[in-house]
Amino acid sequence: MQTSIPLSIPNPAGNERAYVNECLENNWIASVGPFIGRLEDQLSRLYANGGKPVHAVAVSSGSAALHLALIAAGVRPGDEVVVPALTFMATVAAARYCGAFPVVVDIEAEHWQISAASLERFFEERCTVDGEGARNRRTGRRVAAILPVHLLGHACDIDAVIAIADRFKVAVVEDAAEAVGTLYKGRQVGADGAAGCFSFNGNKIVTGGAGGAVVTTDAELAARVRYLANQAKDDPIGYVHHELGYNYRLPALNAAFAVGQMELLPVFVDRKQKIAARYRKGLADVPGIGFMREANWTTSTWWLFTVLIDPERFGRDRVEVFEALRAQGIETRPLWQPMHQSPTLGFAECMEIRVANDIHRRALSLPCSTQMTDDEVDRVIDAVKELSNPNGGKAIF
Ligand SMILES: *Cc1c(COP(=O)(O)O)cnc(C)c1O
Numbered sequence: 001m002q003t004s005i006p007l008s009i010p011n012p013a014g015n016e017r018a019y020v021n022e023c024l025e026n027n028w029i030a031s032v033g034p035f036i037g038r039l040e041d042q043l044s045r046l047y048a049n050g051g052k053p054v055h056a057v058a059v060s061s062g063s064a065a066l067h068l069a070l071i072a073a074g075v076r077p078g079d080e081v082v083v084p085a086l087t088f089m090a091t092v093a094a095a096r097y098c099g100a101f102p103v104v105v106d107i108e109a110e111h112w113q114i115s116a117a118s119l120e121r122f123f124e125e126r127c128t129v130d131g132e133g134a135r136n137r138r139t140g141r142r143v144a145a146i147l148p149v150h151l152l153g154h155a156c157d158i159d160a161v162i163a164i165a166d167r168f169k170v171a172v173v174e175d176a177a178e179a180v181g182t183l184y185k186g187r188q189v190g191a192d193g194a195a196g197c198f199s200f201n202g203n204k205i206v207t208g209g210a211g212g213a214v215v216t217t218d219a220e221l222a223a224r225v226r227y228l229a230n231q232a233k234d235d236p237i238g239y240v241h242h243e244l245g246y247n248y249r250l251p252a253l254n255a256a257f258a259v260g261q262m263e264l265l266p267v268f269v270d271r272k273q274k275i276a277a278r279y280r281k282g283l284a285d286v287p288g289i290g291f292m293r294e295a296n297w298t299t300s301t302w303w304l305f306t307v308l309i310d311p312e313r314f315g316r317d318r319v320e321v322f323e324a325l326r327a328q329g330i331e332t333r334p335l336w337q338p339m340h341q342s343p344t345l346g347f348a349e350c351m352e353i354r355v356a357n358d359i360h361r362r363a364l365s366l367p368c369s370t371q372m373t374d375d376e377v378d379r380v381i382d383a384v385k386e387l388s389n390p391n392g393g394k395a396i397f
Pocket of ligand 1: 061063064087149177198199201211
């Protein structure tokens with residue numbers, strides 16, 4: 001019986017255990033102890049590569065980071081927030097937590113990132129701009145922020161997004177949950193907008209078991225995120241609160257694990273990139289298998305290596321491949337249902353979405369945990385090739 005190959009699991013290969021033990025020995029279980037500060041220092045050092053000092057605030061999840069960053073960037077109930085159609089639901093949920101309504105724009109076909117063209121069209125065709133910023137003409141609501149996503153370890157063209165945001169006077173909060181370690185024009189991506197949000201969820205490139213962080217060059221914004229994450233406590237002795245906060249603090253145990261993982265980031269990025277390169281080479285000639293192209297502005301970590309399966313040319317669709325691989329102990333996963341198709345999300349407005357639907361219909365993420373061996377990658381490649389059935393049509397199952 002061959003061992004199973006999971007999609008993307010934690011790899012505690014460094015000091016994680018030692019650091020967690022240090023917490024246990026010193027009773028640093030909750031919010032006391034050095035590891036939260038150490039994680040924040042690692043992040044502010046990593047993201048300060050543009051020369052500007054960067055503030056990092058550790059929080060309990062990437063979702064919490066997005067929620068607080070949007071509030072701190074000025075998103076208020078009844079506003080609108082622009083999001084790409086293809087992302088994990090946490091992106092859009094964060095806007096809804098603020099009482100804001102998402103506006104969904106399409107992604108571009110080559111790199112699957114937010115489409116600057118679709119974004120620009122929304123502002124040009126559907127908004128008016130005055131001293132206060134942009135307003136959606138149809139709904140009358142203020143468009144407060146753009147929430148671009150750096151998808152699957154690849155950077156979106158954040159300079160283009162920020163140029164549009166500046167022109168129409170809206171804030172940019174980056175969802176960089178999947179992009180720890182990703183480069184944009186040679187620098188770490190995520191610290192260019194008003195705030196960048198990261199996730200240390202279990203399947204992310206660096207994990208704390210759970211966790212997240214907000215990174216920003218704006219000291220006031222960082223202080224506000226820290227304040228809101230700690231129940232907006234104004235007087236720690238008298239428990240005085242002047243506004244509604246949240247319990248979004250990161251426990252020290254999770255921080256300790258994440259500190260150990262952050263030390264390994266260069267190793268993890270290198271391994272993810274090598275796994276991706278091996279898949280590309282191994283699957284290059286399989287009819288009906290396509291890949292995301294790496295844009296010239298980024299060095300992708302290939303956090304979750306994802307292929308496109310053309311059912312006509314490959315001979316099976318992505319769900320059939322998912323099931324056949326699962327039967328062999330190989331875990332794969334389709335991408336998320338595009339956001340505009342989810343009725344629970346209550347979107348305000350939706351541009352024409354073509355590319356996101358098409359990518360979603362064909363995409364399948366392949367196993368790419370950093371501890372995966374070359375032999376295991378080859379086993380997945382061989383299994384995919386075996387399933388290729390170019391002349392068999394779709395009537396095989
Ligand atoms: C993982 C993820 C999040 C949320 O992070 P959590 O830590 O799981 O809350 C947000 N956005 C995207 C794009 C993600 O992939």
